Amino acid sequence: DTGVSQDPRHKITKRGQNVTFRCDPISEHNRLYWYRQTLGQGPEFLTYFQNEAQLEKSRLLSDRFSAERPKGSFSTLEIQRTEQGDSAMYLCASSLGQGVVDTQYFGPGTRLTVL
Amino acid sequence: AQSVTQLGSHVSVSEGALVLLRCNYSSSVPPYLFWYVQYPNQGLQLLLKYTTGATLVKGINGFEAEFKKSETSFHLTKPSAHMSDAAEYFCAVSPGNQFYFGTGTSLTVIP
Numbered sequence: 001d002t003g004v005s006q007d008p009r010h011k012i013t014k015r016g017q018n019v020t021f022r023c024d025p026i027s028e029h030n031r032l033y034w035y036r037q038t039l040g041q042g043p044e045f046l047t048y049f050q051n052e053a054q055l056e057k058s059r060l061l062s063d064r065f066s067a068e069r070p071k072g073s074f075s076t077l078e079i080q081r082t083e084q085g086d087s088a089m090y091l092c093a094s095s096l097g098q099g100v101v102d103t104q105y106f107g108p109g110t111r112l113t114v115l
Numbered sequence: 116a117q118s119v120t121q122l123g124s125h126v127s128v129s130e131g132a133l134v135l136l137r138c139n140y141s142s143s144v145p146p147y148l149f150w151y152v153q154y155p156n157q158g159l160q161l162l163l164k165y166t167t168g169a170t171l172v173k174g175i176n177g178f179e180a181e182f183k184k185s186e187t188s189f190h191l192t193k194p195s196a197h198m199s200d201a202a203e204y205f206c207a208v209s210p211g212n213q214f215y216f217g218t219g220t221s222l223t224v225i226p
Contacts, residue, residue: 043205
């Protein structure tokens with residue numbers, strides 16, 4: 001068990017560019033979550049997957065954001081036409097998906113800086 | 116609606132002193148409550164959680180928290196602070212699949 005991994009750890013981009021982040025969950029975890037964390041704030045829920053199905057999306061997830069989990073394993077989060085307000089830490093978490101509530105295990109995050 | 120309030124964005128304690136980090140929640144359903152710790156440039160690590168049963172929950176690194184329904188609180192405590200406890204602490208409430216986090220409390224331990 002290597003834990004949740006995220007790639008890249010840091011990304012600097014210019015406003016208007018597209019970026020894509022990858023998350024590899026703990027193997028056998030069915031659920032995968034994306035959060036955004038800005039400085040001085042707690043993580044804010046963006047979206048989550050049960051296997052390959054995207055079951056819930058936050059209002060924070062504008063139409064410039066898209067997330068996929070095509071084979072129910074790794075997931076990607078793409079941001080199109082980045083804006084300075086997108087600068088944040090993007091966290092991925094996974095869980096077994098058993099029961100109503102199960103423990104979420106977080107990755108180290110991808111820090112995005114939009115210039 | 117679900118929300119979490121963490122009183123005190125910064126807490127400083129002396130090494131060996133009691134640590135008390137406050138968390139109050141609002142939940143329209145029976146809450147599931149969590150405390151996570153975040154070290155610099157790292158992801159969140161679960162300290163402890165309350166789902167059902169015993170209201171005093173013990174976690175890793177000597178931390179514990181008590182669920183008090185009448186006070187809608189889930190404060191985190193540790194009897195004796197260690198230098199390695201310096202980090203950001205987040206309380207979270209979950210009605211199910213989604214987590215709602217507080218804004219965090221930064222703990223400083225003074226030698």
